[in-house]
Amino acid sequence: MTRKLVVVGAGPVGCLAAIALAKMGWSVEIYEARPDMRLPSSREAAQQRSINLAISSRGIAAMQAIDPAAASRFLDSVIPMRGRLIHDSNGNLDSQLYDRDGQSINSIDRALLNQGLLNEVLSVDSIRVLFRHKIVSINFDGRMIRVFDVGKGEELEKSFDLCIGADGSYSVVRRQLMRVVRMDFQQVYIPHEYIELKIPAGTDNRNDPVFLLDPNHLHIWPRHSFMLIALPNKDKSFTCTLFAPTTEFEKLSHDDQILAWFKKHFSDAFEFIGTEGLLNSFHQNPRSPLVSIKAKPYHYKDRAIILGDAAHSMVPFYGQGLNCGLEDVRVLTALLHEEGVHPTAGQDPDDFDLRLARALSRYSESRHEDLIAINDLAMDNYVEMRHSVTTPAHKLRRMVDNL
Numbered sequence: 001m002t003r004k005l006v007v008v009g010a011g012p013v014g015c016l017a018a019i020a021l022a023k024m025g026w027s028v029e030i031y032e033a034r035p036d037m038r039l040p041s042s043r044e045a046a047q048q049r050s051i052n053l054a055i056s057s058r059g060i061a062a063m064q065a066i067d068p069a070a071a072s073r074f075l076d077s078v079i080p081m082r083g084r085l086i087h088d089s090n091g092n093l094d095s096q097l098y099d100r101d102g103q104s105i106n107s108i109d110r111a112l113l114n115q116g117l118l119n120e121v122l123s124v125d126s127i128r129v130l131f132r133h134k135i136v137s138i139n140f141d142g143r144m145i146r147v148f149d150v151g152k153g154e155e156l157e158k159s160f161d162l163c164i165g166a167d168g169s170y171s172v173v174r175r176q177l178m179r180v181v182r183m184d185f186q187q188v189y190i191p192h193e194y195i196e197l198k199i200p201a202g203t204d205n206r207n208d209p210v211f212l213l214d215p216n217h218l219h220i221w222p223r224h225s226f227m228l229i230a231l232p233n234k235d236k237s238f239t240c241t242l243f244a245p246t247t248e249f250e251k252l253s254h255d256d257q258i259l260a261w262f263k264k265h266f267s268d269a270f271e272f273i274g275t276e277g278l279l280n281s282f283h284q285n286p287r288s289p290l291v292s293i294k295a296k297p298y299h300y301k302d303r304a305i306i307l308g309d310a311a312h313s314m315v316p317f318y319g320q321g322l323n324c325g326l327e328d329v330r331v332l333t334a335l336l337h338e339e340g341v342h343p344t345a346g347q348d349p350d351d352f353d354l355r356l357a358r359a360l361s362r363y364s365e366s367r368h369e370d371l372i373a374i375n376d377l378a379m380d381n382y383v384e385m386r387h388s389v390t391t392p393a394h395k396l397r398r399m400v401d402n403l
């Protein structure tokens with residue numbers, strides 16, 4: 001008998017989990033609250049969120065382990081960033097390479113990555129994706145899920161054998177799990193927010209688009225209590241993210257205040273962004289909060305588990321949130337293999353449930369310490385990026401490292 005997996009959320013982690021478990025023989029249904037992001041009408045809304053992100057070897061290794069062909073297609077569309085380029089207040093630049101042997105992190109378009117994974121998902125016969133279907137509640141003991149079909153305006157009930165919650169920071173699956181699991185849980189909002197800005201492509205003397213900054217660096221303008229960063233895009237623009245305390249943003253209510261503040265702290269970036277670009281972004285783009293979430297355990301018996309941001313949302317300063325979520329899928333898949341969970345092999349049902357419960361329990365036990373460590377590193381790296389990189393102690397340490 002083929003077992004049925006329900007994945008909640010068609011973000012990158014949900015998509016990769018669906019592919020991985022479909023390959024093991026599960027019959028998969030993905031429920032996604034939003035419309036299909038590949039439709040032109042939903043693209044604009046998706047663009048409001050972070051445009052690009054950094055994928056490191058952690059995320060690449062996970063994709064390669066599960067779908068090597070897709071991983072190599074994604075690698076074709078990345079821009080390697082070999083180090084960070086620090087822009088000080090006087091316009092001086094300091095290149096700090098990430099690795100002596102040339103290893104890099106990679107800037108990738110978030111929508112392209114998610115759409116690419118969705119295309120992979122939709123090419124697998126045993127996976128069905130239901131967009132505009134929002135999970136409302138879950139009865140884990142009865143193995144039933146309640147779904148709101150946004151198009152029809154009605155609720156449905158669906159059965160499942162295993163439920164994967166990949167429904168992001170405000171996970172419904174996690175909240176439902178808390179009713180049946182003694183879950184330790186911590187949610188912390190930092191007193192900082194972010195807003196996205198854009199450095200457009202320039203043009204050369206043949207009118208072709210060119211990068212206005214070095215594309216092979218992650219650019220940082222550290223200003224101690226706040227900072228600006230910029231990552232390159234394939235169209236030769238840069239997506240910038242301004243991170244600052246809410247109290248700092250609240251001082252900027254008029255256009256002249258925004259312009260004066262930005263010119264004072266980021267004069268070289270301002271030259272590229274321009275008055276109109278800056279004001280448009282401040283008025284049109286959301287100012288979003290930053291949340292850190294820790295939980296334990298991540299599973300319930302043999303029937304549910306949370307992965308990705310649903311399990312461990314982290315502040316973005318280490319660039320590892322999604323990388324870790326993709327790694328969750330790799331680790332879970334390896335444990336399912338190790339425990340001999342075969343959803344189609346005519347395994348005795350009791351034996352199957354036992355093995356599955358063991359794999360999920362081993363996941364919670366073995367994964368927690370690593371996830372907490374990286375979550376804490378992400379928090380610490382904010383101070384590193386906005387302040388420590390500018391200090392004499394940091395410069396001295398780098399000189400010693402390079403000896």
Ligand code: FAD
Pocket residue numbers: 008009010011012013014031032033034050052053054055133134135136166167168169170171172194241307308309310316319320321322323324325
């Ligand atoms: P999500 O991408 O949040 O997807 C969850 C999906 O679930 C969504 O499609 C949502 O619509 C759906 N959903 C939610 N509720 C329901 C429901 N009830 N029913 C059905 N569907 C539902 N990470 C990196 O690795 N590198 C970076 O450089 C990086 N930069 C970042 C920059 C910023 C500013 C931010 C905020 C984050 C950054 N991250 C980065 C983190 C990264 O964005 C997240 O870790 C990643 O998106 C998590 O993926 P996910 O699939 O777990 O969740």
